[in-house]
Amino acid sequence: MAVQHWLESLKASKKTCILQDGRRKVHYLFSDGKEMVEEYDHKKHELLVRKWRQKSTLGAGGQWEIEVGETQAPVVGVLQTDFLKENSSNPVFMRKDTKTSFQWRIRNLPYPKDVYSVTVNKTERCCIVRTSNKKYYKKFTIPDLDRCQLELDDNALSFAHANNTLIITYEKPKEILLVEEDLLKELKSMKTNSEGDVECKTQ
Incomplete structure (x- = not known):
């Protein structure tokens, strides 16, 4: 197994x-x-x-x-600071687990909760985030489930939105x-x- x-x-x-x-x-x-x-x-x-x-x-x-x-931001020189400021509003995707769930946070997403859809694609073994206004789309896998060859479960997935951050939660299976x-x-x-x-x- x-x-x-x-x-x-x-x-x-x-x-x-x-x-x-x-x-x-x-x-x-x-x-x-x-x-x-x-x-x-x-x-x-x-x-x-x-x-x-x-x-x-x-x-x-x-x-x-x-x-x-979170990915560590590279040390930047003075010449790059303006460039970084322009990109500071881009969505930032990171994983931050709890003891009972896998959890992802996508910062800088200002749209109301009803704009988002988070679903499981069992064929591609990934989760997909979409917005109805076509402003954001993201596919991501759960390596822990891949390593253990466990099926993805729609019922384990939920999401919330607060402070311009989409919080996606997937309950860890008992295995x-x-x-x-x-x-x-x-x-x-x-x-x-x-x-x-x-x-x-x-x-």
Whole structure:
């Protein structure tokens, strides 16, 4: 079963753990060379960041791809500030989970709630956000369900709108909750390196 296979690959990966700035940062190295970094709130044990990296064909480390959490804005020079101001009103899409649900926030969407439609496309294994005024369209997948080969469920999906932000919620299936609970037990039992330990470099 794919769920069990994913859990076993997490447990079999080489893991290092560091406690820093109130976060438990875990670095996973999988047998195929892929790397994953997760950051949890140390007290609430909520996932704040998950990012992936795989080596290029030449063996060099690739770019980190953010799956959960906000993409860090690049450091910009003075020459680019005007350009950035022009784009500050563009919609910003990010994932921010809770313990019981996957959650996405799309900022800078000022339209009223009845303009939005959020649906599941089971064939393409994705969720689709549309606006009736044709101003916004977005397709996104749920990698957690793909890794565990779980079907998407229309009834698990809901959305709300407040402060120019569309908040999309997908309730985690019980299989995912069990994997996360099992993994959390293992992470809590791991020896946590002290802050600044070079063994758990994430950048």
